[in-house]
Amino acid sequence: MKSALKTIALAAAIGLTAISGAAAEQVRVGFAAEPYPPFTSPDASGNWEGWEVDFMKAICAEAKLDCVITPVAWDGIIPALTTNKIDMIIGSMSITAERQQTIDFSDKYYNSPPGIIGAKDAKFDATPEGLAGKTLGVQVATIHQVYANKYFGAAGATVKEYQTQDEANNDLAAGRIDAVQADSIALGDFLKTEQGSACCDMKGTVKDDPEILGLGVGVGLRKGETELKDKINAAIKAIRANGTYDTFSKKYFDFDVYGG
Amino acid sequence: MADAGSLINWSLLALEPPGWGGVLLAGLWNSIQIAIGGYGLGLILGTGGAMGKLYGGPVTKDLLEVYTTLVRAVPELVLILILYYAGTDVLSQISIAFGWGAVDISGLAAGIFVIGVVQGAYSTEVIRGAIKAVPAGQIEAARAYGMSPTQIMRRITLPAMLPHAIPGLSNLWLIATKDTALLAVVGFSELTLVTRQAAGSTKAYLLFFCAAGALYLMITLLSNVLIGFIERHYRRGMTRTA
Amino acid sequence: MTEQTVSAMALTELPSKQSFFKPHRIVLMAIAAIFVFCVIWFMRWEWVPKYSGALAHGVGVTLLMLFATSILGFFLAVPIGLVQVTGPWPLKMLAKGFCTIIRGTPLLLQLWLLYYGLGSLFPQFPGIRSSFLWPYLREAWPYGVAALTLSFAAYEGEVMRGAFAGVPPGELEAARAYGMSPFTMFRRIWLPRAVYRALPTLNGETVLQLKSTPLVATITVIDAYAVISKVRQATYLTYEPLLLLALIYLCLTAILVVAFRYFESKIPSRGA
Numbered sequence: 001m002k003s004a005l006k007t008i009a010l011a012a013a014i015g016l017t018a019i020s021g022a023a024a025e026q027v028r029v030g031f032a033a034e035p036y037p038p039f040t041s042p043d044a045s046g047n048w049e050g051w052e053v054d055f056m057k058a059i060c061a062e063a064k065l066d067c068v069i070t071p072v073a074w075d076g077i078i079p080a081l082t083t084n085k086i087d088m089i090i091g092s093m094s095i096t097a098e099r100q101q102t103i104d105f106s107d108k109y110y111n112s113p114p115g116i117i118g119a120k121d122a123k124f125d126a127t128p129e130g131l132a133g134k135t136l137g138v139q140v141a142t143i144h145q146v147y148a149n150k151y152f153g154a155a156g157a158t159v160k161e162y163q164t165q166d167e168a169n170n171d172l173a174a175g176r177i178d179a180v181q182a183d184s185i186a187l188g189d190f191l192k193t194e195q196g197s198a199c200c201d202m203k204g205t206v207k208d209d210p211e212i213l214g215l216g217v218g219v220g221l222r223k224g225e226t227e228l229k230d231k232i233n234a235a236i237k238a239i240r241a242n243g244t245y246d247t248f249s250k251k252y253f254d255f256d257v258y259g260g
Numbered sequence: 261m262a263d264a265g266s267l268i269n270w271s272l273l274a275l276e277p278p279g280w281g282g283v284l285l286a287g288l289w290n291s292i293q294i295a296i297g298g299y300g301l302g303l304i305l306g307t308g309g310a311m312g313k314l315y316g317g318p319v320t321k322d323l324l325e326v327y328t329t330l331v332r333a334v335p336e337l338v339l340i341l342i343l344y345y346a347g348t349d350v351l352s353q354i355s356i357a358f359g360w361g362a363v364d365i366s367g368l369a370a371g372i373f374v375i376g377v378v379q380g381a382y383s384t385e386v387i388r389g390a391i392k393a394v395p396a397g398q399i400e401a402a403r404a405y406g407m408s409p410t411q412i413m414r415r416i417t418l419p420a421m422l423p424h425a426i427p428g429l430s431n432l433w434l435i436a437t438k439d440t441a442l443l444a445v446v447g448f449s450e451l452t453l454v455t456r457q458a459a460g461s462t463k464a465y466l467l468f469f470c471a472a473g474a475l476y477l478m479i480t481l482l483s484n485v486l487i488g489f490i491e492r493h494y495r496r497g498m499t500r501t502a
Numbered sequence: 503m504t505e506q507t508v509s510a511m512a513l514t515e516l517p518s519k520q521s522f523f524k525p526h527r528i529v530l531m532a533i534a535a536i537f538v539f540c541v542i543w544f545m546r547w548e549w550v551p552k553y554s555g556a557l558a559h560g561v562g563v564t565l566l567m568l569f570a571t572s573i574l575g576f577f578l579a580v581p582i583g584l585v586q587v588t589g590p591w592p593l594k595m596l597a598k599g600f601c602t603i604i605r606g607t608p609l610l611l612q613l614w615l616l617y618y619g620l621g622s623l624f625p626q627f628p629g630i631r632s633s634f635l636w637p638y639l640r641e642a643w644p645y646g647v648a649a650l651t652l653s654f655a656a657y658e659g660e661v662m663r664g665a666f667a668g669v670p671p672g673e674l675e676a677a678r679a680y681g682m683s684p685f686t687m688f689r690r691i692w693l694p695r696a697v698y699r700a701l702p703t704l705n706g707e708t709v710l711q712l713k714s715t716p717l718v719a720t721i722t723v724i725d726a727y728a729v730i731s732k733v734r735q736a737t738y739l740t741y742e743p744l745l746l747l748a749l750i751y752l753c754l755t756a757i758l759v760v761a762f763r764y765f766e767s768k769i770p771s772r773g774a
Contacts, residue, residue, distance in 0.1 A: 075731060075734075075735060076734075078738055079734070079738075079740040082738075082740060083740060099738070101738070102738040140731065140732075140735055141735040145735070160722055161722065161732075162722060163720060167618065170618060170621070170622060171621065173622075173625055174621045174622060174624045174625050175624060175625060175631055175640070176621060176639075176640045176641075177640075198625075199625065
């Protein structure tokens with residue numbers, strides 16, 4: 001009996017290692033597994049497209065890294081990084097002091113202020129007073145969630161948290177919530193879609209709070225991996241300097257996405 | 261925008277882009293791979309677990325009891341999250357401690373591991389029940405013939421318990437195919453997650469969720485046909501109960 | 503699903519061993535105690551007091567979801583089981599089809615289909631928005647209740663079908679011989695006997711239902727699982743919140759099992 005058990009355990013172990021088949025020196029880039037246009041979204045052929053995909057390709061080519069896109073659930077993307085499922089996060093993640101306690105960031109690669117959208121026929125401002133008594137949708141584990149809870153939740157708005165941004169947008173279009181707070185570029189893209197243009201418009205940007213909203217978006221990295229961080233910072237600087245950054249940005253934006 | 265044409269836009273399901281049919285089928289293939297792998301791993305763990313629970317030493321028995329109790333009392337979703345992060349984390353830590361460097365574990369292997377551990381506890385219970393249904397006299401007779409424990413297992417216990425185990429094990433297969441959907445919550449690109457992505461990108465939520473539902477239903481119905489064949493094969497010569 | 507499978511997937515009785523104080527068990531318990539101590543000592547738990555209120559509320563929502571959907575689902579399961587045994591064929595097919603579809607697809611998908619699928623239809627029908635139902639349809643919990651109820655009804659409906667079919671025909675004939683009308687016979691004999699026969703499976707099905715409730719967190723219902731997700735995002739801890747959540751579900755399951763034990767002992771077992 002013992003030997004049978006041993007054989008079974010051995011077979012299981014071999015089976016597992018055979019399946020895992022360690023890949024050589026790849027960098028697994030964690031993407032949020034959801035459509036987040038215009039930054040990252042899956043297309044109908046199973047590939048990822050968007051501004052951040054172009055950005056990733058540019059820095060990986062510049063830093064000579066063999067990057068593989070690895071989709072992960074957004075609300076578990078930091079644990080996925082710390083438990084070694086992915087090696088870096090490129091997911092429009094803002095650099096905040098809160099997150100820096102757990103992970104490291106590269107230098108920022110773009111910056112855009114948070115905005116609030118709502119139904120066209122509803123008239124309100126993107127202020128705590130304007131949103132009092134309204135239901136505001138945000139994506140979980142974002143700066144918007146923290147900000148909305150602090151400023152709008154405390155002032156009498158109901159903050160509803162969604163796993164993905166497009167579900168929040170969808171519920172706004174369906175009339176289940178009154179407003180959505182998110183990155184203004186992502187919201188601008190939604191307002192350009194058929195669904196978005198039919199239902200909603202921009203109500204304004206929110207008052208800045210650098211402590212929560214951070215200092216722009218950076219590549220998320222595990223703590224202590226300074227070599228990779230230096231490579232990426234050098235690559236960001238290089239593509240900014242040699243015009244690659246501007247070239248692919250022009251495909252998506254008519255303004256400077258890098259921000260001030 | 262409220263006309264019927266915008267409600268059902270079948271071209272979205274076309275196999276070639278811009279239709280999302282190909283992506284859905286790729287997701288389905290991932291789901292099937294995980295279900296088969298996880299179910300297989302579950303069977304291995306379950307057979308070992310059932311043996312341990314019935315014939316193992318007191319410590320083995322107690323540890324297996326803890327395993328099956330925990331898995332049967334905690335929601336799969338919670339187990340999947342814990343195992344998904346812990347599985348690779350622990351493996352990496354061990355490998356680093358031994359100086360082999362960090363290991364890369366593919367999402368597929370992690371998914372199979374997670375489903376397999378959950379299925380292992382379920383099939384432990386199913387197989388244990390089936391082995392207990394084998395008349396003790398048959399095993400005693402084998403022992404009297406001087407068969408070794410391995411021989412008894414291979415020639416008597418396993419074949420005799422199969423008819424008892426098959427209904428339960430086939431249910432577990434159906435559960436395994438549906439449990440793969442839970443991996444969507446950790447962001448693994450199986451059928452439910454790619455459906456969500458396709459639905460979110462095109463805003464045709466109803467269409468895509470129904471299409472995915474049809475695919476899952478197809479797996480279940482096809483499995484039922486196969487299970488029917490298997491059951492008839494192994495129940496030859498047995499009196500029909502229940 | 504057979505009763506055997508249900509009890510293989512859901513804890514239906516607590517591991518009650520005659521003696522806890524065998525030598526090897528004392529050693530195992532000592533190791534477990536050291537392990538628990540390490541978990542408490544070396545992991546971070548300072549967030550627990552801050553979130554305990556929200557967590558208690560979340561557990562309340564989980565339990566409410568569990569009991570509401572199990573009870574509603576059971577009431578729905580009775581007709582589903584009955585028409586499959588005695589109904590006219592269109593109803594029979596309908597009930598059978600319902601069970602096949604619900605049991606053949608993942609609950610998570612059903613939940614998303616109801617919430618996001620139906621939800622995306624609403625803007626196209628202005629009538630719904632102005633109706634009295636809209637305040638409820640805006641919320642997430644009705645969809646969670648609906649999906650969980652349908653799921654419970656489909657699984658328990660299958661059990662009820664077997665239970666109705668399994669009531670000895672002699673009892674029904676006796677009732678008819680007493681001159682009971684079909685309805686009286688159903689009310690006095692058939693239904694109580696079938697429910698009685700289905701009771702043992704209720705324990706397992708309810709535990710399975712508890713294990714399904716965290717899925718409603720994915721459609722923004724704030725249950726225990728959702729509160730723990732919030733903790734995970736606020737503290738960036740990977741394991742601690744999930745371990746506490748597992749412990750919470752373990753306790754809930756244990757309480758359910760003990761409660762069912764108690765009720766089973768209250769029900770007279772004569773003629774079972």
